[in-house]
Amino acid sequence: MGERYDIAIIGTGPAGLEAAINSKIRNKNIILFGSKELSRKLVKAPKVNNFLGFYNLTGKELKNHFAAHIEAMGIGIVNERINNVYAMGDYFALMVNEKIYEAKSIILATGIEYTKPLKGEEKLLGKGVGYCATCDAPLYKGKTVVVVGYNNEAEEETNFVSELCGKTYYIPMYKGDYKLNSNVEIISHKPIEIVGEDRVTKLILDHGEIITDGIFMLRDSLSPSQLVPGLNIEQDHIKVDRNMQSNIEGCFAAGDCTGKPYQYMKAAGEGLVAALSAVSYLDLTKK
Ligand SMILES: Cc1cc2nc3c(=O)[nH]c(=O)nc-3n(C[C@H](O)[C@H](O)[C@H](O)COP(=O)(O)OP(=O)(O)OC[C@H]3O[C@@H](n4cnc5c(N)ncnc54)[C@H](O)[C@@H]3O)c2cc1C
Numbered sequence: 357m358g359e360r361y362d363i364a365i366i367g368t369g370p371a372g373l374e375a376a377i378n379s380k381i382r383n384k385n386i387i388l389f390g391s392k393e394l395s396r397k398l399v400k401a402p403k404v405n406n407f408l409g410f411y412n413l414t415g416k417e418l419k420n421h422f423a424a425h426i427e428a429m430g431i432g433i434v435n436e437r438i439n440n441v442y443a444m445g446d447y448f449a450l451m452v453n454e455k456i457y458e459a460k461s462i463i464l465a466t467g468i469e470y471t472k473p474l475k476g477e478e479k480l481l482g483k484g485v486g487y488c489a490t491c492d493a494p495l496y497k498g499k500t501v502v503v504v505g506y507n508n509e510a511e512e513e514t515n516f517v518s519e520l521c522g523k524t525y526y527i528p529m530y531k532g533d534y535k536l537n538s539n540v541e542i543i544s545h546k547p548i549e550i551v552g553e554d555r556v557t558k559l560i561l562d563h564g565e566i567i568t569d570g571i572f573m574l575r576d577s578l579s580p581s582q583l584v585p586g587l588n589i590e591q592d593h594i595k596v597d598r599n600m601q602s603n604i605e606g607c608f609a610a611g612d613c614t615g616k617p618y619q620y621m622k623a624a625g626e627g628l629v630a631a632l633s634a635v636s637y638l639d640l641t642k643k
Contacts, residue, residue, distance in 0.1 A: 360458040361387045363634050364450055366438050366583075367465030369395035370620045371611025373422055374627030375463045375634075376431050382635045387457060388426075389434050389450075394419050396507065396576060397467065398620075407620050418620075437509075439488045441584045443604050446641075453490050460641075461606040461634045464584065464594060465627055466577045468612040471506070471529075476550035477573060484556025487582065489513040489572040498522045499569040502559050504529060504547055510574035511535050517572070525566055580613055591615075600630035606641075608633050 363379045365372045368390025379386045393399055401415030410418055426433075440451040441462060450457040477485055486492040489503060490513055500523040503514045511526075511534055518524040518537045526536055527543045534542060545561035550571055552558070559566045580587055580594045588595040588603035593615040600608045610626035612618045 358457065359385075360447060360460060361385050362459070362638055363387075363461050363463060363631070364448065364457060364459030365389065365463045365465060366441075366450075367395075367467060367577075367611065367613075368433055369398060369465060369467050369611055369623060370422070371467075371613075371623035371627035371630075372463070372465030373426055374624040375465060375610055375631040376426060376627075377429055378628050378631035379463075379634065380429055380431055382631070384635060384638065386431070387434060387459065388431060389436055389438055391435055391509070392433060394422055395467065398422070404620065437488075438583065439491060439578075440582075441607075443584075443586065443607065448606065453488070461608070461637055463600075463627070463630045463634060464580060464602075464607065464609040464613055465611045465623070465630075466580065466583065466613050468593075468618065469575050469577050469579070471575065473579075474547055474550050474573070476552070480550050480552050480556050480571075481582075483554060484552060484568075484570050485550060486570065486572050487574070487578055489517050489574060492570070492572070493517045493520050496521045496570045500567070501525070501570045501572065502527065502543075502547075502566055502568045503572045503574060506530065506575045508532055508535075513572070513574060514540055525568070527561075577613075580609070598629075599633040600626055601633055606634075606637055608637075 362384040363386045365375050365388045376388045398415045398419045436452045438450050442449045448459050448462045501521045502525045504527045506529045514526050515537045518540045524540045526540050545563045549560040581589050594609040596609050596614050608630040610630040611623035
């Protein structure tokens with residue numbers, strides 16, 4: 357087992373990065389999960405005029421400032437997606453496929469997914485519907501699988517799936533150059549509904565349908581209740597108090613995942629508060 361971190365921060369948008377710099381300033385041993393791109397929402401913003409101190413910047417320019425800031429402070433990003441977080445009593449276990457990271461406290465800064473689940477998705481979750489292709493692909497050896505990918509990171513997972521499964525379909529929910537194995541069939545129709553009783557049987561599209569054994573929905577973020585079982589959710593957001601403390605001791609949240617307004621400054625401010633609360637929690641529990 358590796359080292360146990362003081363604070364694990366999940367998410368590299370403004371909330372997670374602000375949490376990371378403040379935790380580092382307070383001398384905590386941190387680990388930051390996310391991506392080198394930091395946040396797709398940040399990169400996509402055409403013009404940002406409401407981030408104090410940075411007038412008339414594109415999201416990309418703001419992202420470059422953020423990246424330079426954390427680099428100057430020696431904060432690295434672990435480019436992995438956390439699939440589940442389990443509260444183990446005095447620490448948290450963060451699962452990445454077969455790997456486990458341990459931390460005494462966590463800050464969830466995972467943003468919010470604008471796309472709603474497909475009809476039938478929640479009912480059939482764990483019954484043919486999954487959110488981590490790498491974790492579950494071996495269950496579909498020789499079978500048919502559909503991957504619905506919301507970003508190009510899903511392509512790598514799809515290629516892995518295609519090495520094990522009998523037939524792999526890929527439905528990209530974005531435009532781009534798809535780097536996929538030649539045996540992956542790309543479908544350019546919109547998924548509408550997942551159908552099945554005890555298990556998934558098919559995916560209905562806006563034109564036609566696919567008979568399949570499994571469907572992986574690979575979005576930017578999981579719903580927080582999927583990510584952290586037992587988390588108190590209110591109207592699709594993580595319920596927190598003014599200290600950004602969730603209902604689980606040692607688990608804090610910041611940014612879009614805690615509620616509206618969805619803005620950079622609000623996200624960063626909450627990241628700061630969450631970090632200071634995590635520091636107080638660690639000092640009080642002296643673990
Ligand atoms: C086109 C567009 C323009 C916008 N313009 C503005 C603007 O001008 N001004 C403004 O204030 N706001 C704007 N916003 C809103 C702003 O982007 C969000 O409010 C802000 O990015 C929220 O920050 P966050 O840190 O909470 O989450 P995000 O920026 O969404 O970052 C979350 C990060 O967590 C990562 N993540 C999620 N789950 C996991 C996991 N399980 N493991 C590892 N990593 C994970 C995601 O990949 C992502 O990198 C805009 C949004 C869009 C889409």
